[in-house]
Every structure is written in C-alpha cells, then in structure tokens.
Amino acid sequence: MINKLRAATSPAMIVAVIALVFATTGGAYAATRLIGGKDIRNGSIGLADLSGAARRALRGRQGPSGERGTTGPQGAAGPTGATGPAGPAGLAGVQAVDGASKRIPSGGADGAPTANCPAGKVVIGTGFNASIGWAGFVKAYGTFVGGFFLNDSSIDVDVSVQAICASTGGAVAASARPGRSAFERDVREAQAALRQRR
Known part of the structure; x- marks a missing residue:
C-alpha cells in the first residue's frame, strides 16, 4: 500500500496536480481583473450600461448653429369659404x-x-x-x-x-x-x- 502511494506521488503526478490547480483557479483570477476592449464583442454593451460620466463624455459639446435656410415658396391659396349671413341693415x-x-x-x-x-x-x-x-x-x-x-x-x-x-x-x-x-x-x-x- 505504501509502495503504491509512493508510486502515485511521482514527480509527474505532482506536476499534473499543480496544473490541475491552476486550470481550476484561472477563471476566478480572470474575473477579478479589468475587462479591456479586446474582451468585448461589438454591440455587447449598451449606453444604459455606462455610468453618467461616461455617457456625458461620449455626448461631447454641441456644435455651432448652422445658417438659416431660405424661405420656401408660398403654398397655393385655399378654397374660398362660404358666405356668412347678412348683417342687420345700418342707418x-x-x-x-x-x-x-x-x-x-x-x-x-x-x-x-x-x-x-x-x-x-x-x-x-x-x-x-x-x-x-x-x-x-x-x-x-x-x-x-x-x-x-x-x-x-x-x-x-x-x-x-x-x-x-x-x-x-x-x-x-x-x-x-x-x-x-x-x-x-x-x-x-x-x-x-x-x-x-x-
């Protein structure tokens, strides 16, 4: 039994166990670091996901107003309304x-x-x-x-x-x-x- 245990604790076995430990804890480590632009797929984060400061930074300053356009052509005259009732006779x-x-x-x-x-x-x-x-x-x-x-x-x-x-x-x-x-x-x-x- 002791011989079997010694055979199981060979250098190859120790390296395999260490590799297994790193493999199982690597995801937890990656979750604790910052996510960069390479880690985000296009369209996976919306504007609502950003902070107020980030949204203001993306909005930028308003540009100057453009020049007023020329007045468009006058529209066609509408139809003549119905004749109103006659008023009382004057003096x-x-x-x-x-x-x-x-x-x-x-x-x-x-x-x-x-x-x-x-x-x-x-x-x-x-x-x-x-x-x-x-x-x-x-x-x-x-x-x-x-x-x-x-x-x-x-x-x-x-x-x-x-x-x-x-x-x-x-x-x-x-x-x-x-x-x-x-x-x-x-x-x-x-x-x-x-x-x-x-």
Missing part, C-alpha cells in the same frame, strides 16, 4: 328735424306741434326745448316725435320737440296714422292727470 341719411314752436301761457299745459321725419325715414332719437317749462313727456311715434308741456312759471314759454330721423334699410313704418292716434291719446291722458292734480 343712412341721419338728420334732425325740428317741430314748430308753440307758446304756452303762464299756468297753461298743452301738446307741442309734432316733428315729422321725411318720407322713408323713422325716428331714431328725440329732443325738445321747453325754456323754463316742464316736459310732461317727449316720445317717438314711429315717423314723428310728440310732446306735452306744462308752464308753471309767471311768463309765457315757447316749447318744441325734435326728431332725429334716418333710413333703416326698409324697416320704415308705412303710415304715421297709428302713431298719431297714440300721440293724441297720450296728450288726453296727460291733461286728465293734470286736472286731477289741480
């Missing part, structure tokens, strides 16, 4: 018309002569002159303006009304007769109210 031929002046004696009350718009125009505004008298009302009645005045002063006063007239694109009253009736009714009501107050 035309605005003018002021003064009614005749009427003298109202001290303590009196009466309607003033109306201010009538020319044919084809309607009232768009009113005005009046009552001196030191009081205006009971001044109103537009389609194509004319009427008013009612009270003179509670100690002297006679002259009163009048004014109509601001204009054409409105066909929206003109055909007749002043309905407005005239309304004006006469308003004058009667103002006179009745005045009598009750006195």
Whole structure:
C-alpha cells in the first residue's frame, strides 16, 4: 500500500496536480481583473450600461448653429369659404328735424306741434326745448316725435320737440296714422292727470 502511494506521488503526478490547480483557479483570477476592449464583442454593451460620466463624455459639446435656410415658396391659396349671413341693415341719411314752436301761457299745459321725419325715414332719437317749462313727456311715434308741456312759471314759454330721423334699410313704418292716434291719446291722458292734480 505504501509502495503504491509512493508510486502515485511521482514527480509527474505532482506536476499534473499543480496544473490541475491552476486550470481550476484561472477563471476566478480572470474575473477579478479589468475587462479591456479586446474582451468585448461589438454591440455587447449598451449606453444604459455606462455610468453618467461616461455617457456625458461620449455626448461631447454641441456644435455651432448652422445658417438659416431660405424661405420656401408660398403654398397655393385655399378654397374660398362660404358666405356668412347678412348683417342687420345700418342707418343712412341721419338728420334732425325740428317741430314748430308753440307758446304756452303762464299756468297753461298743452301738446307741442309734432316733428315729422321725411318720407322713408323713422325716428331714431328725440329732443325738445321747453325754456323754463316742464316736459310732461317727449316720445317717438314711429315717423314723428310728440310732446306735452306744462308752464308753471309767471311768463309765457315757447316749447318744441325734435326728431332725429334716418333710413333703416326698409324697416320704415308705412303710415304715421297709428302713431298719431297714440300721440293724441297720450296728450288726453296727460291733461286728465293734470286736472286731477289741480
């Protein structure tokens, strides 16, 4: 048995054991050293595998901006859009018309002569002159303006009304007769109210 053991520990056997030890530990040694460029296959390491500093180093500095290019040709005109709805008719031929002046004696009350718009125009505004008298009302009645005045002063006063007239694109009253009736009714009501107050 001892002879067999001595035969097994021959110089050749010792060299074989040493070679076996180096063969089994060589991989572990290689794993502890740095991996160089020769050890990496192309495409085997991605950008995400590198550190932030390494990625910044690879990016480099931004180069200068290039010159602005020339403006390209203008494109073709687009199709014409649909026509929008017509707007409301505007005013035309605005003018002021003064009614005749009427003298109202001290303590009196009466309607003033109306201010009538020319044919084809309607009232768009009113005005009046009552001196030191009081205006009971001044109103537009389609194509004319009427008013009612009270003179509670100690002297006679002259009163009048004014109509601001204009054409409105066909929206003109055909007749002043309905407005005239309304004006006469308003004058009667103002006179009745005045009598009750006195």
